[in-house]
Amino acid sequence: MQAFPRSEAESRLSRLQHxxxxxxxxxxxxxxxxxxxxxxxxxxxxxxxVPAQGEPTYYVRRSVARAKAESLVPTAELGSFRxxxxxxxxxxxxxxxxxxxxxxxxxxxxxPAQLYLxxxxxxPAAEWKDASAYLRRVRSVKTAHxxxxxxxxxxxxxxxxxxxxxxxxTGMTELELIMIIEEVMRRAGHAGxxxxxxxNQELVTGMVAAGEAAAEPTYFDGxxxxxxxxxxxxxxxxxxxxxxxxxxxxxxxCCIDGYTIDQTRTAVxxxxxxxxxxxxxxxxxxxxxxxxxxxxGTTPESLYEQALxxxxxxxxxxxxxxxxxDQVKFLGHGIGLEIDEWPVxxxxxxxxxxxxMVLAVEPKFTFPGVGVVGxxxxxxxxxxxxxxxxLSPERLYEITES
Amino acid sequence: MQAFPRSEAESRLSRLQHxxxxxxxxxxxxxxxxxxxxxxxxxxxxxxxVPAQGEPTYYVRRSVARAKAESLVPTAELGSFRxxxxxxxxxxxxxxxxxxxxxxxxxxxxxPAQLYLxxxxxxPAAEWKDASAYLRRVRSVKTAHxxxxxxxxxxxxxxxxxxxxxxxxTGMTELELIMIIEEVMRRAGHAGxxxxxxxNQELVTGMVAAGEAAAEPTYFDGxxxxxxxxxxxxxxxxxxxxxxxxxxxxxxxCCIDGYTIDQTRTAVxxxxxxxxxxxxxxxxxxxxxxxxxxxxGTTPESLYEQALxxxxxxxxxxxxxxxxxDQVKFLGHGIGLEIDEWPVxxxxxxxxxxxxMVLAVEPKFTFPGVGVVGxxxxxxxxxxxxxxxxLSPERLYEITES
Numbered sequence: 001m002q003a004f005p006r007s008e009a010e011s012r013l014s015r016l017q018h019x020x021x022x023x024x025x026x027x028x029x030x031x032x033x034x035x036x037x038x039x040x041x042x043x044x045x046x047x048x049x050v051p052a053q054g055e056p057t058y059y060v061r062r063s064v065a066r067a068k069a070e071s072l073v074p075t076a077e078l079g080s081f082r083x084x085x086x087x088x089x090x091x092x093x094x095x096x097x098x099x100x101x102x103x104x105x106x107x108x109x110x111x112p113a114q115l116y117l118x119x120x121x122x123x124p125a126a127e128w129k130d131a132s133a134y135l136r137r138v139r140s141v142k143t144a145h146x147x148x149x150x151x152x153x154x155x156x157x158x159x160x161x162x163x164x165x166x167x168x169x170t171g172m173t174e175l176e177l178i179m180i181i182e183e184v185m186r187r188a189g190h191a192g193x194x195x196x197x198x199x200n201q202e203l204v205t206g207m208v209a210a211g212e213a214a215a216e217p218t219y220f221d222g223x224x225x226x227x228x229x230x231x232x233x234x235x236x237x238x239x240x241x242x243x244x245x246x247x248x249x250x251x252x253x254c255c256i257d258g259y260t261i262d263q264t265r266t267a268v269x270x271x272x273x274x275x276x277x278x279x280x281x282x283x284x285x286x287x288x289x290x291x292x293x294x295x296x297g298t299t300p301e302s303l304y305e306q307a308l309x310x311x312x313x314x315x316x317x318x319x320x321x322x323x324x325x326d327q328v329k330f331l332g333h334g335i336g337l338e339i340d341e342w343p344v345x346x347x348x349x350x351x352x353x354x355x356x357m358v359l360a361v362e363p364k365f366t367f368p369g370v371g372v373v374g375x376x377x378x379x380x381x382x383x384x385x386x387x388x389x390x391l392s393p394e395r396l397y398e399i400t401e402s
Numbered sequence: 403m404q405a406f407p408r409s410e411a412e413s414r415l416s417r418l419q420h421x422x423x424x425x426x427x428x429x430x431x432x433x434x435x436x437x438x439x440x441x442x443x444x445x446x447x448x449x450x451x452v453p454a455q456g457e458p459t460y461y462v463r464r465s466v467a468r469a470k471a472e473s474l475v476p477t478a479e480l481g482s483f484r485x486x487x488x489x490x491x492x493x494x495x496x497x498x499x500x501x502x503x504x505x506x507x508x509x510x511x512x513x514p515a516q517l518y519l520x521x522x523x524x525x526p527a528a529e530w531k532d533a534s535a536y537l538r539r540v541r542s543v544k545t546a547h548x549x550x551x552x553x554x555x556x557x558x559x560x561x562x563x564x565x566x567x568x569x570x571x572t573g574m575t576e577l578e579l580i581m582i583i584e585e586v587m588r589r590a591g592h593a594g595x596x597x598x599x600x601x602n603q604e605l606v607t608g609m610v611a612a613g614e615a616a617a618e619p620t621y622f623d624g625x626x627x628x629x630x631x632x633x634x635x636x637x638x639x640x641x642x643x644x645x646x647x648x649x650x651x652x653x654x655x656c657c658i659d660g661y662t663i664d665q666t667r668t669a670v671x672x673x674x675x676x677x678x679x680x681x682x683x684x685x686x687x688x689x690x691x692x693x694x695x696x697x698x699g700t701t702p703e704s705l706y707e708q709a710l711x712x713x714x715x716x717x718x719x720x721x722x723x724x725x726x727x728d729q730v731k732f733l734g735h736g737i738g739l740e741i742d743e744w745p746v747x748x749x750x751x752x753x754x755x756x757x758x759m760v761l762a763v764e765p766k767f768t769f770p771g772v773g774v775v776g777x778x779x780x781x782x783x784x785x786x787x788x789x790x791x792x793l794s795p796e797r798l799y800e801i802t803e804s
Contacts, residue, residue, distance in 0.1 A: 003633040033602040033621070043636050045602065045621040063619035063627070063728050070633050106515075112601050113510040113518035114532055130516055179588050186581050191635040192606030193595050199514050200435040200447065204594030217465035219435070219447040225465070231405040231472050232660025232739070233593040234445050258634025326465050337634070 002072065003041035003257075004145045009072035012039055012138065013056060019134045020052045026095045026102035027051045028131050029119070032110045034195055034337045035135055037258065042070035046078050049088060051095055059084070085123035096125050105131025110197060136342040140334050141356040147380055149259035150336070150358055150389055154378065156188035156254050157261050158391035164208075165397055170244050170269050174237035175229065178208040181252055190254040194339045203339060206253050206262075207236045211246035214372040217326035221340065223364040224249055224372045225326070244270045244401070247280075247371035249364075253339060260339050262360040263390045264376030267397035272373070279365040280373040280396055282314040286363040287375055290331070294359070294379055294386040300349035304331045307345075307363060316365055323366040332361035335378055357381040358389065404474065405443035405659075406547045411474035414441055414540065415458060421536045422454045428497050428504035429453050430533050431521070434512045436597055436739045437537055439660065444472035448480050451490060453497055461486070487525035498527050507533025512599060538744040542736050543758040549782055551661035552738070552760060552791055556780065558590035558656050559663050560793035566610075567799055572646050572671050576639035577631065580610040583654055592656040599740045608655050608664075609638045613648035616774040619728035623742065625766040626651055626774045627728070646672045646803070649682075649773035651766070655741060662741050664762040665792040666778030669799035674775070681767040682775040682798055684716045688765040689777055692733070696761070696781055696788040702751035706733045709747075709765060718767055725768040734763035737780055759783040760791065 016039070020028055030036050030048040037043040039056070044067040046060035059078040060067040067075050079087065089096035096102055102125065108116065109132035120128065142150070160181040167180050182205050186192065194203045198221055207214075209226035218225030218235045227238035242248060251264040266280055286307045293303060311320035321328050334341030335358050343349045345361065353359075359381070364374025377390040418441070422430055432438050432450040439445040441458070446469040448462035461480040462469040469477050481489065491498035498504055504527065510518065511534035522530060544552070562583040569582050584607050588594065596605040600623055609616075611628035620627030620637045629640035644650060653666040668682055688709045695705060713722035723730050736743030737760050745751045747763065755761075761783070766776025779792040 031601075037634055041633060043621060043634060062621055065728070066619055066621075066636065070636075108515040108519070111515045113508075113513045113515045114534060115601060116515035116518070117510070117532075130519075132516060175588070175591075179585065182588070182594075183581065183585065186577070186584070189577075189631050189641075191631060192584075193604060195604075199433075199517060202595060202597075217468055219445060219464055219468075229591050229593060230659045231443060232439055232445060233657075234468065234472075239591075255635075257632045326467070 003037070003070065006072050008143050008145050009039065009041060011143070013050060013073070016050055016134060016138045017052055019137060020050070020105065023134060024103060025052060025105045025129060025131065027092065028105040028134065030107055030135065031115070032107050035107055038139060038337060039073065041072040042067045048073070049092070051092055057091060059087070081118070082122055085125060088123060089125065101125060101127040103127045103129050105129045105134060107132050107135055139336060140342040141354055142336055142358050142380070146259060146336060147358065149257050150261055150378070153254050153256045153259050153261035154389050154391050156185050156190065156256055157252055157263055159188065160184035160252060160254070161250060161265060161392050164250065165267060165399065168242070168267065168269065168399055170401060171241050173239050173241050174209050174213065175239055177242065178205060178237040181205060181208065185254040188254070189256045191256070191258070194253050194255045194260050195337060197338045197340050201340065204236070207249060207251040209237055209372070210240070210242045210248040211371045212369045213238050213240045214247070214249045215323065215366050215368050215370060217322065221328060223321040223328050223362060223374070224251060224366065242269070245272070247272060247276050247373045249372045249374065251376060258337050260335055260337070261378050261389065262335055262339060262376060263378060263392055264362055264364070264374055265392055265397055266373045266375065267399060269399045269401055271398060272396070276367070276371065276373050279316055279319065279367070282311065282316055283363040283365060283374045286310050287361060287377065290361050291386065294381065295353065295384060296355050296381060297352045299352050300343040300345045301347055304345045304347060307331045319365040319367060321364060323368050331363060332359050334358065335360050353381050355381050355383050405439070405472065408474050410545050410547050411441065411443060413545065415452060415475070418452055418536060418540045419454055421539060422452070422507065425536060426505060427454060427507045427531055427533065427536070429494065430507040430536065432509055432537065433517070434509050437509055440541060440739060441475065443474040444469045450475070451494070453494055459493060461489070483520070484524055487527060490525060491527065503527060503529040505529045505531050507531045507536060509534050509537055541738060542744040543756055544738060544760050544782070548661060548738060549760065551659050552663055552780070555656050555658045555661050555663035556791050556793050558587050558592065558658055559654055559665055561590065562586035562654060562656070563652060563667060563794050566652065567669060567801065570644070570669065570671065570801055572803060573643050575641050575643050576611050576615065577641055579644065580607060580639040583607060583610065587656040590656070591658045593658070593660070596655050596657045596662050596741045597739065599742050603742065605741060606638070609651060609653040611639055611774070612642070612644045612650040613773045614771045615640050615642045616649070616651045617725065617768050617770050617772060619724065623730060625723040625730050625764060625776070626653060626768065644671070649674060649678050649775045651774045651776065653778060660739050662737055662739070663780055663791065664737055664741060664778060665780060665794055666764055666766070666776055667794055667799055668775045668777065669801060671801045671803055673800060674798070678769070678773065678775050681718055681721065681769070684713065684718055685765040685767060685776045688712050689763060689779065692763050693788065696783065697755065697786060698757050698783060699754045701754050702745040702747045703749055706747045706749060709733045721767040721769060723766060725770050733765060734761050736760065737762050755783050757783050757785050
């Protein structure tokens with residue numbers, strides 16, 4: 001039943017507590033299911049309270065029995081929400097001495113405002129602070145256990161791509177292609193969705209789309225959009241049949257034991273036009289150059305800027321990471337329990353890379369009316385460089401139909 | 403490209419505006435993707451501003467092009483977030499005259515606190531109000547278009563159940579059974595997930611689980627939990643093989659063109675024990691009695707109380723809708739673009755049912771260590787009663803293995 005070793009739970013908590021003390025927070029309330037799981041090994045409904053020093057408590061609403069069986073940190077019944085402040089004060093008298101205003105952080109980037117306002121009422125003593133950044137920083141550096149899990153997801157994704165490529169035929173719809181991929185992943189234990197932290201963002205298994213449908217812009221916070229199944233599902237695979245000679249973007253991931261991987265390969269039935277082939281090769285060149293600098297000490301921002309410069313040099317600036325006004329402003333992103341973790345390879349991310357970070361790097365080029373080409377691998381930052389976690393062979397998949 | 407008729411968009415907005423005027427709100431900001439889609443027919447990133455009187459504006463960040471092509475209400479580029487307040491004041495001078503504090507509602511039940519705090523800064527003139535209840539009330543009464551879409555999802559769910567039952571065998575895992583079901587649904591256009599409004603809640607296609615694994619309690623806000631695939635996915639189907647003689651709960655739904663259905667059937671390979679059969683029949687009796695009162699004028703609360711009384715009469719109070727402390731406190735729920743809509747058949751829901759509401763009613767009984775039995779249909783409230791939308795034959799599926 002234990003999700004990960006107790007020693008990992010202890011080191012995760014102590015890293016958070018270190019950041020909290022540096023930031024002057026007296027306590028931190030983790031409210032999101034994924035965050036709670038990361039620290040406790042259990043994903044039941046409740047709140048995890050982490051003091052800046054000492055033992056945390058997992059206050060559980062439901063299921064208490066399951067949380068008790070799974071949790072690596074002490075659990076307590078949440079009881080009345082209105083009494084939560086009184087309970088916290090009783091359990092942590094050093095943090096909540098009468099008449100003071102301790103600073104309590106919370107994951108405000110995901111906590112709904114309505115619940116936040118109720119927490120303010122229930123815990124009137126607290127001075128609230130947005131602790132999202134602390135939590136994201138702790139989670140950006142992966143443990144041995146997490147890297148092993150991501151490897152498992154990488155294996156499933158590679159197997160799924162193999163099967164998709166093996167069965168790819170002209171006339172097959174984008175939906176049919178992703179269904180083949182999803183079946184292999186699901187059998188391997190894919191949760192069915194990939195968790196995302198971003199508001200209004202959702203992802204099932206990725207973005208499998210071809211030709212002009214792949215190039216349709218979307219709300220999705222990624223370089224490739226996709227037509228989707230309807231205006232109510234306006235992203236990713238559509239009912240459009242795949243034709244010969246058009247770029248097929250196979251951007252897939254899966255979530256096994258909670259951990260996600262992300263990878264992209266480009267395929268074509270027949271051959272790509274010279275323009276698209278050049279763009280694909282530029283994406284590969286950007287990936288190679290990025291790999292050279294993918295090591296502790298490099299800033300995420302510099303990797304993005306380098307890629308932008310290379311795309312511009314190749315005369316593809318307007319096509320890079322989406323087209324024109326629909327471009328996204330990043331080259332890659334952290335990945336772990338969620339698909340949109342830190343750091344982001346984007347402007348403003350100036351904290352240098354550290355060993356243990358896991359990043360998906362995804363240079364892509366969009367040609368409206370034509371399609372999207374690109375490549376994406378997930379990497380672990382090591383002491384002196386990086387190790388590729390993506391297991392799929394890296395090539396342009398040119399399929400000859402018999 | 404048009405998601406639904408313009409006249410529907412107009413009637414949806416005018417119902418919201420009516421509620422807003424009654425509640426004294428000057429405007430309403432819809433921030434959630436599903437809410438934006440409901441009113442505009444487009445699900446791009448941005449904010450929908452609805453004045454209490456007059457034309458709304460859909461302020462779009464990305465993709466503007468796609469929103470312009472899809473939206474049934476006027477669109478504008480969002481531009482700088484910091485200038486959003488100034489832009490709103492310029493576009494709606496009657497609502498934001500200088501020196502006043504107009505009351506602006508927002509969907510605070512889903513809007514993350516961090517973004518809420520940024521909106522407070524960007525639109526300093528606004529006096530904010532939680533408009534979740536208005537939005538949920540408007541959406542609780544479905545239009546003709548919505549009912550047709552739910553019917554499409556019902557057809558796919560019924561076909562999927564047929565195929566699952568046809569291929570069900572002892573030794574098959576719960577995951578394998580749900581994979582069969584998912585394949586049929588996905589081919590019919592299932593989005594891959596069912597959207598849920600509740601914080602930290604997620605659902606792929608439902609809860610397919612058997613024997614003691616089905617009876618394991620979870621965080622999920624439903625009567626049946628399920629072991630799940632791991633502690634990080636602690637809900638629904640597991641890798642556990644299905645055995646003969648154990649109850650198999652097949653609680654499934656799908657999301658087609660954005661609209662969901664929800665239904666449950668109980669199956670067994672061989673026969674059920676007398677205890678479980680009695681419980682199953684009690685669930686059916688509760689459903690029949692509920693149907694009798696499922697009509698305009700009945701309060702949701704009274705249906706829940708009636709079901710509780712019937713479960714108690716049958717000596718099954720402790721097993722009803724989960725076991726003991728892990729019970730959920732409802733009999734059913736509204737359903738539409740999300741699986742957890744209003745009204746809930748629960749205490750506190752005293753507004754009478756209205757024609758056009760769509761409800762899933764799901765009496766279930768949980769026996770720890772043994773399994774879960776029950777039934778669930780989705781119904782449309784009509785002028786004088788209700789119409790069942792669920793299309794699967796209603797019976798205990800007893801499967802004879804050859």
